Amino acid sequence: MEKRALYLRKNNKQHKFSGFTLIECLLALLVLSIICLLFSASIKNAVVVTSRLKNEREKEWQIFIIQLESEVKSCHYEKTQSNKIILTNTKNNKKVWIEHKLGKIVKVENGGYQPLLTEVKQAIFKEKGKYVMIEVTFENDVYAAAKWIITGDHKHE
Template sequence: MEKEHLKLRKNQFRKTNLKGFTLLESLVALMMLSLIFLLFFSVLENSQAIIKQLETSEEKAWHIFLIQLENELEGCSIEEVYSNKIGLKKKQAKHLVWIENKLGKIVKVENGGYQPMLIKVKEASFDKKMASVEVTVLFENNQKFVGRWSLIEENRDEQTL
């Protein structure tokens, strides 16, 4: 009789299904949740680094533009300076080459064609100040850069030769 009573008791425990998580399932769920949070925070950190890099891309573009403009000015004399463009005259050429602000770009216009030199420009201005030319550029992300070149007067050099 005791044996039957013990068997009944064991069967009762087996038949009752308790719904819930085991310790192992809880640990796996907690580990997955922590991995999701780690991935989320690493994505946030990387996005901040990407934003910073995108901001400096305008600075790189500005420096490349300065090098290009310096190379253009090297063999040229500056004939005319307006608020939105500069007229350059090459020594061997009879026509003017223009560096101007057009439709959000600074372009080089020569013989009817144009070459983009700087893009994503919100505003650009060219000023002649005494013996120098100053270029001020405001990019679409509101970063502002200023470049200045000293002018060499071609007439004095030609007269001394």
């Protein structure tokens, strides 16, 4: 677009002023408003994605608890350490433990391990009387906790 000049006469002197036309100003406002709309839409989308990820972590936690109960069904409870639960398999009398290792909670048995929960920042196992408290913080700072009750079936006599 061609720049237009505005000439003013004052005391018989000419001054030249450069400026934007009305169409150029309207076009700039249109571009600015589109950028603002896209920015606000991306912020709203980020909030939705964050809440869905949190819900996904809660589902993974519930599945982990169910799977943990299934995995230790044929085991007797021995003891708890800060990062692991030690059990004994009733079928072959070998040690089995559930531990936090390399960002995962895994079941270790016969030299191999099976991941039960991934993307774990911190996991703490605490024995408190008749139950074991499992506290997990995921990498996205979602916190989850559960109590695993030690019944007569699980307790090593």
